[in-house]
Amino acid sequence: MKNGTSEALNNLENSQLNVSQCCKATLDNLKEKPWKAIFKKIAHNWRTRNRLSQLNEAQLKDIGLTAADVDHEVNKALWK
Template identity: 70%
Template structure:
């Protein structure tokens, strides 16, 4: 069995701490994503996609989008 150096042990411990912190952050984010926030996101997506669909070709060109890009975005589910 290989003996680990103190640096390797520290790296391993830091990696484990980082993974634990990432898990905690992900769980905290899930808990804060309430139904009100989901509804607000749906409303936001509906408004922005509605406005996007009304832009003409010159306006789309100004922002670097094509009609196909707009069609793809507008046809997504509102919760995505």
């Protein structure tokens, strides 16, 4: 029983360490990118994906995209 308890504690410590590292990485990333730039990127992505979704098949063919390509791009998160 003692081994199970120590293994559970090790697993908990490892998961807390992973969460801590993830949070630190996210905070470091946010510090690197100013909020204004992030909002600009979101607005740009929204505008361009909105326009892309309005193109017809002939226009998509002209730029070398398929409806599946458009669907994949339009369904991405705005910040990506």
